[in-house]
Each structure stands twice: as structure tokens, then as C-alpha cells.
Amino acid sequence: MTTPEKWGVVPHVLDLETSIIREILKLSSKPGVISFAGGLPAPESFPEDDLREATIRVYDKYHHQALQYSLSMGVREFREAIADYGRRRIPELRAENIIITSGSQQGLDLVGRAFLDPGDYVVCEAPTYVGALQAFNFYQARYATVGMDKEGMIVDEVEAAVKKHKPKFIYVVPNFQNPSGITMSLKRRLQLIDIANRYHLPIIDDNPYGDLRFEGEPVDSLRALGGDTVISLSTFSKICAPGFRIAWLIAPENMMGVFEKVKQCGDLHTSTFGQMVLLEYLLMDKLDDQIKSICKLYRPRRDLMLKTISEHFPSEVKVIKPNGGLFLWVTLPNGMSGKDLLPKAVDSKVAYVYGSPFFPNGGGEETLRLNFSNANDENIVEGIKRLGRIIKENMPQ
Ligand SMILES: Cc1ncc(COP(=O)(O)O)c(C=O)c1O
Numbered sequence: 126m127t128t129p130e131k132w133g134v135v136p137h138v139l140d141l142e143t144s145i146i147r148e149i150l151k152l153s154s155k156p157g158v159i160s161f162a163g164g165l166p167a168p169e170s171f172p173e174d175d176l177r178e179a180t181i182r183v184y185d186k187y188h189h190q191a192l193q194y195s196l197s198m199g200v201r202e203f204r205e206a207i208a209d210y211g212r213r214r215i216p217e218l219r220a221e222n223i224i225i226t227s228g229s230q231q232g233l234d235l236v237g238r239a240f241l242d243p244g245d246y247v248v249c250e251a252p253t254y255v256g257a258l259q260a261f262n263f264y265q266a267r268y269a270t271v272g273m274d275k276e277g278m279i280v281d282e283v284e285a286a287v288k289k290h291k292p293k294f295i296y297v298v299p300n301f302q303n304p305s306g307i308t309m310s311l312k313r314r315l316q317l318i319d320i321a322n323r324y325h326l327p328i329i330d331d332n333p334y335g336d337l338r339f340e341g342e343p344v345d346s347l348r349a350l351g352g353d354t355v356i357s358l359s360t361f362s363k364i365c366a367p368g369f370r371i372a373w374l375i376a377p378e379n380m381m382g383v384f385e386k387v388k389q390c391g392d393l394h395t396s397t398f399g400q401m402v403l404l405e406y407l408l409m410d411k412l413d414d415q416i417k418s419i420c421k422l423y424r425p426r427r428d429l430m431l432k433t434i435s436e437h438f439p440s441e442v443k444v445i446k447p448n449g450g451l452f453l454w455v456t457l458p459n460g461m462s463g464k465d466l467l468p469k470a471v472d473s474k475v476a477y478v479y480g481s482p483f484f485p486n487g488g489g490e491e492t493l494r495l496n497f498s499n500a501n502d503e504n505i506v507e508g509i510k511r512l513g514r515i516i517k518e519n520m521p522q
Pocket of ligand 1: 164227228229230231254256298303331332333359360361362367371372
């Protein structure tokens with residue numbers, strides 16, 4: 126019998142860790158477990174009828190072209206339609222600044238391919254999106270982490286990290302961050318852009334949730350504020366349907382050749398057919414209503430989860446109320462571990478993601494992430510009650 130080692134799979138690939146979230150999802154898929162673990166959008170939010178209509182239009186309008194290879198940068202008309210749509214947030218946006226990617230996860234990989242040599246540093250928030258860590262770990266990145274408060278990344282700490290570690294870029298999730306739900310304030314955004322400009326560093330603005338705002342005014346996007354200092358990632362996953370695996374990366378025009386090359390190495394191009402379906406969907410002009418209806422669905426779920434938490438969790442537990450997105454971020458009392466609590470929670474048929482994997486340099490043991498988008502009211506109430514009971518039973522004396 127051969128083994129990956131005998132066949133010579135490279136050591137750094139053998140060392141890669143599988144996604145902890147996927148491991149927890151396996152646990153939580155046991156029958157009867159109420160799971161707040163995944164980051165899945167609600168399936169009832171998918172605009173199935175409109176997508177069926179868009180698919181028919183694709184066959185009628187583009188025929189074999191929809192089934193053919195297409196450009197690595199993406200279908201031209203699709204990039205134009207995304208630019209038209211995106212200009213409400215980024216007034217200068219043009220199709221020339223857009224490359225279509227197979228999910229934002231691929232966008233993160235392309236950034237890693239383009240910028241990272243083994244041992245290079247990335248400045249990021251702690252906590253940060255675990256999928257970005259997976260993408261950058263493949264390139265053997267190291268991390269200079271910066272803490273967060275209610276205004277997002279504590280940018281005052283960034284300059285010292287930049288001086289010390291000479292990072293290749295600064296990675297942030299500025300809106301309704303996964304996992305913390307926090308949104309970066311305008312002041313911090315401007316401060317971050319100033320540092321990036323002074324040290325000639327790109328900011329990677331990973332923004333899947335920015336449109337899912339339930340209340341309050343949107344904060345200007347990093348790309349709108351910082352222009353070519355910022356590489357932005359947006360996706361159809363959370364505003365339409367993740368199964369398409371279609372997203373877009375916005376970059377300075379003189380970087381597009383680089384991204385085109387690194388994308389070609391991986392998959393030649395993103396699905397032509399999928400791009401055309403979403404092109405027709407965009408032309409139907411329904412995306413704004415779709416986003417509104419998602420917010421209408423998620424907001425009461427967030428509120429119900431918060432209310433049930435306030436009734437059933439001990440008062441020592443702290444929860445951040447996000448103004449949008451998919452997640453609640455919970456801090457347990459000192460001395461409690463989200464990881465140690467999980468098997469007990471799963472025994473009681475409720476699951477979540479514990480927080481420590483979101484901290485690449487360690488820490489966060491007392492934290493956990495709860496997803497509210499993909500649970501119905503009954504499960505939210507029952508699951509939170511179960512979790513409250515487990516927390517109470519395991520409180521330090
Ligand atoms: C912060 C962040 N970035 C990127 C992604 C990946 O999105 P996509 O489905 O477009 O690959 C996610 C998905 O949950 C995310 O939370």
C-alpha cells in the first residue's frame with residue numbers, strides 16, 4: 126500500500142490542517158443536533174424562481190457560447206454588469222478592475238499566489254476568517270495579528286507590526302466580520318489606508334457581508350476610500366447562492382495581468398455557464414430586492430437569538446450584537462474553554478464553532494461563534510436553551 130509520504134507529497138502539504146469548521150460540521154450533522162456551527166446562508170433565501178428564469182434566458186440568448194470555454198478574466202458582459210451594480214458603493218468601479226473568481230475563497234488563494242513566499246508575514250485581525258488562514262497557510266505565511274475592539278481592527282497597533290514584520294499585505298474583513306460580527310469604523314478605515322499608503326502595502330478587503338446590513342448607515346467601503354491601495358473581494362455566495370462559486374476581485378488595473386496569470390494556473394476560468402446565469406439575473410434587476418429580503422429574514426433570527434441568550438445564558442457571558450451579517454460572537458467567563466465545552470454541547474445536541482482557530486497566533490480559548498442565518502425560530506430557541514444549560518453546568522466555581 127502506498128501512502129502520501131511514500132509517493133512524495135510535499136511536506137508542507139502533509140502538514141496542512143483540514144478546516145476545523147468542516148470537522149465540526151461533521152460532528153454537528155449527527156441526527157437531532159441543532160447546529161449553529163456552519164456559515165451557511167438560509168436555503169429559503171435562494172431566489173430559485175428568478176434563477177430558473179435566468180437559466181432559460183441563458184440558453185435562449187447565448188446557446189453554445191454558454192457551454193464553451195471563456196476568458197480567464199471572466200465573461201466581459203458579466204464584468205460590465207458587476208461594475209454597473211458595484212458603482213453604488215464604489216463610484217469609480219470599471220470592468221477593467223474586475224476579475225471573476227471561483228468564490229472569494231479562490232480570490233484569497235490568488236492573493237496568496239501573487240504575494241506570498243514561504244515565511245512572509247500577513248497583518249490580520251485577531252480573530253480573523255479561518256478560510257483566509259487556510260488559503261495563506263498553503264503559501265506558508267506567518268501572521269502579525271492585531272486585536273479588535275468595537276470599532277474593528279485596532280489600527281494603532283498596525284504600524285508597529287508593519288515595522289517589525291515587513292508584511293506583504295494587510296488582510297481585513299471590515300463589515301460584519303466573520304467571526305466577530307464587528308464593523309470597522311470610518312476613522313479606522315482612513316487610518317489603515319494612511320498606513321498602507323505610507324508603507325506601500327496593499328490592503329486586502331474581504332467583503333462578503335457588507336450588503337447584509339440590518340440597521341444603521343453603511344460605512345464607506347475601503348476600496349471607495351482607498352482606491353488602488355485596496356484589493357477588494359466580493360461574492361454572490363451570501364447575497365444570492367454559494368453553490369455557483371462565483372465572486373469578483375477588484376484590483377488596480379496594472380495588477381490585473383498578475384491575477385489573470387495566477388488564475389490561469391489554477392482553473393483557466395470560472396464556469397462560463399454560471400457567470401451567464403448570474404449575468405442574466407443581474408440584468409433582471411432583482412438583486413437589491415433579494416438583498417432586502419435576506420436582511421428581512423436574518424434580522425429577526427439575530428434578534429431572537431440575542432433575546433434567548435439574554436434569558437438563558439449566565440450574565441457573565443458576553444455577546445457582541447452585530448448590525449448585520451451571519452454571526453454572533455460569544456465570550457465565555459474567564460477560565461472556560463469553547464473547545465472543551467463543545468463535546469458536552471454535542472452530547473446535548475447543540476453545536477457551534479469554538480473560537481481558537483480564528484486566532485492564528487493562539488488565544489481566544491474562551492470564545493465561540495454562533496451562526497443565526499441558517500436556523501429556524503424553534504431551533505434557535507431550543508438550541509440556545511441547551512447551550513445555556515451546558516454553560517451553566519460548566520461554569521468555573
Ligand atoms: C470572510 C469570508 N471571506 C470569504 C469567504 C468565502 O466566500 P466564497 O463562498 O465566495 O468562497 C467567506 C465565506 O464564508 C467568508 O466568511
